[in-house]
Amino acid sequence: MASSAKVMEVPGPHGERRVRVSSPDRVMWPDVGVTKWELAEYVAAVGEGFLRAVGDRPVTLQRFPEGVEGEEFFSKNPPKGVPEWARTVMCTYPSGRKHPQLVIDETATAVWAVQMNTVTFHPWPVRSADNDDPDELRIDLDPQPGRGFLDAVEAALGLKELMEELGLTPWVKTSGNRGVHVYARVAPTHEFLDVRHGVIGIARELERRMPELVTSAWWKEERGEKVFVDFNQANRDRTIASAYSPRPLPGAPVSMPVRWEQLRDVSPHDFTVRTVPAIVAADGDAWAGIDDATGDVATAIALWDRDVADGLGEMPFPPEYPKMPGEPPRVQPSRKRMEG
Numbered sequence: 001m002a003s004s005a006k007v008m009e010v011p012g013p014h015g016e017r018r019v020r021v022s023s024p025d026r027v028m029w030p031d032v033g034v035t036k037w038e039l040a041e042y043v044a045a046v047g048e049g050f051l052r053a054v055g056d057r058p059v060t061l062q063r064f065p066e067g068v069e070g071e072e073f074f075s076k077n078p079p080k081g082v083p084e085w086a087r088t089v090m091c092t093y094p095s096g097r098k099h100p101q102l103v104i105d106e107t108a109t110a111v112w113a114v115q116m117n118t119v120t121f122h123p124w125p126v127r128s129a130d131n132d133d134p135d136e137l138r139i140d141l142d143p144q145p146g147r148g149f150l151d152a153v154e155a156a157l158g159l160k161e162l163m164e165e166l167g168l169t170p171w172v173k174t175s176g177n178r179g180v181h182v183y184a185r186v187a188p189t190h191e192f193l194d195v196r197h198g199v200i201g202i203a204r205e206l207e208r209r210m211p212e213l214v215t216s217a218w219w220k221e222e223r224g225e226k227v228f229v230d231f232n233q234a235n236r237d238r239t240i241a242s243a244y245s246p247r248p249l250p251g252a253p254v255s256m257p258v259r260w261e262q263l264r265d266v267s268p269h270d271f272t273v274r275t276v277p278a279i280v281a282a283d284g285d286a287w288a289g290i291d292d293a294t295g296d297v298a299t300a301i302a303l304w305d306r307d308v309a310d311g312l313g314e315m316p317f318p319p320e321y322p323k324m325p326g327e328p329p330r331v332q333p334s335r336k337r338m339e340g
Helices: 036-045 047-054 107-115 149-165 192-209 260-265 276-283 298-309 333-339
Strands: 006-012 015-021 027-029 058-063 073-075 087-092 098-103 118-123 136-143 171-174 180-186 227-229
Touching: 006 036, 006 107, 015 036, 015 107, 027 036, 036 047, 036 107, 036 276, 047 107, 047 118, 058 098, 098 107, 107 118, 136 149, 136 192, 149 171, 149 180, 149 192, 149 227, 149 260, 192 227, 192 298
Parallel strands: none
Antiparallel strands: 006 015, 058 073, 058 118, 087 098, 136 180, 136 227, 171 180
């Protein structure tokens, strides 16, 4: 039997918002018993840092109506019943199709998204006023089988050095799983394909510097036991869980911003829906200065241009993308050899 609804009062720009949370006792993470109400309390508790990460951006909502062990789906269209204080922005997708997406401008909107059973928030790397030109460079370091979080940490530290050489200010967070995410704010001067090329340029250069640890190979059969730099997360409509976003994994983990000097000493398991509010209350937001550190993505794109001049070309796109100019065949290398 569903529990009765509760109302959460959340500070808004002109006073308190009252957000109704139905089924507050619904268990969202059965292994640790975290409820929907606890999730709403979490989002409210980390609101300042969370809004710094997702604010003024189109957001896709990853929703779990019966908890993280049940059915999930992604809401790109805003769910029905969007509050009057929330807004949307029109987005264009790789197919050319357009429709609105939710923008989270205040904590109350995030709490309402939890009311709609959202667990993970996936913001675009753009602002609502210009959602064609990214203002964030996002690099996903994904350990392949045989590698783990500590390997991703070492790759991230090498990436930090490279990005700083490019005049970018890198910020790091746990993925909430085994990986590490590195971000940099950039001026919105180039569109998605250019920014993706900049990420590919960085990935290839990092691979040259750390060849035993890092790979930019798209096909899994070519990655080996390395940390993959997932350049295709830089594409339009490809998103990464935001800073402070919970993840639908055992233990109710959170994708947590950390300071670079802390990175070798943390574990993804340190950061959960239940532990993070106290950590933030004690230590503040590790990404508090991110809005004051904007770089130029052209320095990364210059790495791509250099590689193209040296004979390296386009990399494969995700399978749902239309065929893109200059793209190599989307055929696994082993299959291509068999067919050849």
